[in-house]
Amino acid sequence: MKSLRRSVPLVLLLLTFFADSLSAQLAARQSWVNRYNVDAAKINQTLGIVPAADGGVIVGGSSASTNGDLDYVLVKYTPSGTQAWLTRYDSPTHGHDQMRSLVLGSNGCLVVTGTSKTAKFDNGGNLLWAAPYEGRAVAVNASNVYVTGFSDVNFATAKLDGASGSNQWTRTHDLIGQPDLSQVMAVDEAGNVYVAGDEIWYYDPRWSIYHNLTTIKYDPNGTTLWTVRNDGSPYGGGNDNAEAKAILVDKLGGFCVMGNCLDRSIYLTRRFNAGLELVWDYHIAAAGGEGRCMLVDENGRTYLAGSRPTGAALYDYKCDTVKLNTNGAMLWLSTYHGPVNGSNQGTALALDAPGSVYVCGYSLGSGTGHDIFTLKYDKNGTQLWVQRYNGPANGDDIATGLVVDASGSVYVTGYSATTNGGTEFVTLKYTQPGLDIQRRSDGAMRLQTLTTPGTPYAFESSSNLQSWLPLATNTADTNGIVVFDDTNAPAVPRRFYRGSRP
Structure with a gap:
């Protein structure tokens, strides 16, 4: 399965006797915070964050121009918080360019897709090409770019040449002539493409519409190899929307897909081997909550984050973080709840080399709207620390992405309410304690x-x-x-x- 980096023992090193006193807080500390907008009265919202090849991070999102239309925006920050470069992309029609997916490619290049184009930028933020695919998800390998979700009526997937953006093939999928939506994708080392999304399998205008969480695999030439649906599971095939949130593939041709079913009353994770045998099936009754993100480490253990109701009060939700073993059995489930009743939703996950788990999200504060929270669990699910961020406007602050670098620095991005009634990018760096x-x-x-x-x-x-x-x-x-x-x-x-x- 995918992993972030090789597991090694944690080593903390400090030189002493060169100062009378060396001291550090035994909790993560905020090193810096950066905010960005063009017009603080308009929309400026990040989508995610990726590590920069030469250090620091790159944040991607959408930002309203002075004319009010959204542009794709990429911002690179150095480890010290200095803005290294900023790129805005406005499509030729000057319409809304709302970013919906961001990935880091080879040589530090970045590929994004959204409501206007699929575009590739070099590691300095310069546009290399833009192709006419309004995707919901994008994936890359050394030679190609893959995009899906550029149709509201069918699964729609394209393979593009990585150097030029030219089309290699396009494939669509429809089951019964009703709207189907591809939402997430992945590509394996052999160039096979995996796409998952919401498929309608039954429609009766007098009664209801029934949905599947469906996954399709294409070979490198775009030939459909198989289609897997969750209609055989005890919580599949319901009459409410299915929603794919993540799909990851392993080196042996297996895959793991996570999503929400039955109008978010259940979020489920299913792992299949290369022979399409269901290895395991794990689900949580969310009752209005939702699963949001998934990671798989190099040993095949799976990590999930989402939310579900506490039952203590109406619309009171806790953030769940779950670790599963290779057989899909739960190793631990840890929860986080902020200071008051309300939403507590995890939005992104990260792992470090010793196996610690990091979660960011948003949590209702006391008179501060939703605050960005960032927390760390050890490999056994024990919470080590939590940090909350409340922006200057005391309004809603929403986390959208998280990166942990090799030194243990934690970068979080999201968007934050302004006093002008809009939102702006917010990116934070936390430094963890050594000795x-x-x-x-x-x-x-x-x-x-x-x-x-x-x-x-x-x-x-x-x-x-x-x-x-x-x-x-x-x-x-x-x-x-x-x-x-x-x-x-x-x-x-x-x-x-x-x-x-x-």
Whole structure:
């Protein structure tokens, strides 16, 4: 299955004895926040965020021009928060260009699609080409660009040449002559294309319309290999809309699809192998909530985020984060609820190398509208920290995307209400703690960090950054704080420290 990066032990490294006191908060800290708009009284909303090939992040979304029409917008920020470049794309007809999908391609290129065009930009934000496909989802490989969802009446999928944007093939799918909508897509290493969406399988104007969550696989030449529907499941084939939210493929030809069925009363995840055998089927009764995002790590474990009602009050929802094993069995389910009753919706997921899970979303605050929340769980589902962001207008702040880089920095993007009645892009960076090091009055060095409550944490020291000696392995308290006092520190001229979870 797809993964973000290879799992390696967490190592934290700091040089001491070059300052009398080194201190850091044992929680993620906001390093910077950037906001962007052309007209603060109009719509400026991000769609997502991707890591930049040379560091930092690139944010994509839609922004109203001075004339009021929406343009595609890409903004690159350096790790320090400096805007490296900004690109606006206005289609030739000057209509609404609302971005609906953003992916990072080879050589740092970016491909976007939306309500006007499918477009490719280089790593400096320069437009390379634009093709006439008003897609809902886009995918890439080394040679090609794939787009789907550019029809409101049929599944519609196209393969484009990555260098020029020229069409290689277009395929449509219709079951009974009623509107079908392709919504998400993926491409595997062999160039096979997977498309999932809402398909109508029964229509009677006197009674009702029945929907499937349907997945189609095309070979590299556009030949349909198979079609899979959820009508055989106990919660498929309902008379309310189906909604595909994510599809991921593995190296063996299997795939995992997640979506909402029965008008969001259930969100489900299904994994199939290359032979189209259902490996497992997992669902949550959401009752008006919804599943929003899915990740699969390199070991085949699946992570989901969504919302469902608490039952404590009307329209009170909690944010669920779920981890499933390779057989689809739930390893853990952790929930988040803000300070007051209301919506708590996860919108994006990310993983880091040690297996920690990051979730961002929006949560109703006390007199602040919806706030952006960002939280971290360890690999066992224990919440390590949460940060909330309330914009200057005390209005709704909605997260749309999340990236965690190799150093553990967390980037979140979304949009935020303005005092002028509009919205604007908002992008935040959070820095996580390493070792908190302080010199005591007797010269000893106190080492402190944040980890999973009740778990061991090992401290080591070195005088040359090559040979490391164990100091102690201590257990974190109920708050996740683990402490070690190095009383031998005054006897050495300098000492380096590192820590890890055994």
